[in-house]
């Protein structure tokens with residue numbers, strides 16, 4: 001596929017997804033502008049991120065530091081916002097803090113501390129465990145408020161992120177996210193980000209108040225090496 005053909009493909013996908021986001025927002029009485037599309041560009045080259053930027057997209061999501069760090073460096077001339085959405089080891093905090101604007105996958109105190117030690121004013125989302133299975137990552141309800149209280153300057157608590165577990169109806173999973181997020185909002189009213197929804201379930205997420213959706217394959221195609 002030549003370069004222009006790829007740009008045309010991305011433009012068509014972006015148009016389609018933007019229309020679906022707008023329709024889902026309107027169906028629940030919200031404005032399309034209330035939902036930010038994060039393009040999940042993992043496994044795709046920097047050239048595709050550049051094409052998406054040219055099409056007006058500004059928010060990019062990556063899940064592995066080894067891949068994201070060089071990509072962000074290559075695209076440092078663009079006004080992109082990088083969202084780190086993958087499992088994060090504390091020893092990668094310093095590297096991620098160099099390019100990320102928002103870290104979505106914060107689920108334990110040691111990671112909060114490692115990010116704070118970088119001295120970077122990062123936006124933080126707490127990743128919620130939806131089904132209470134700690135093996136999957138995500139903070140449990142019982143630990144949520146203590147973890148939130150630990151997020152102090154220079155970090156900024158912005159909200160929550162979650163992935164609907166396999167085998168759970170997305171509408172059910174996202175209703176649970178909404179309940180947990182409302183618990184957090186009662187103590188941290190500024191933490192308004194509700195980052196839920198991926199290619200297969202973003203409309204259900206928007207119905208449950210998603211402010212950010214993370215979309216990879218529906219925008220860029222099925223990943224060459226799916227992870």
Ligand SMILES: *Cc1c(COP(=O)(O)O)cnc(C)c1O
Nearest residue numbers: 040063085198199214215216217
């Ligand atoms: C890969 C990934 C996505 C995007 O998934 P798609 O199904 O391709 O839209 C969203 N969130 C996280 C955490 C991911 O790792």
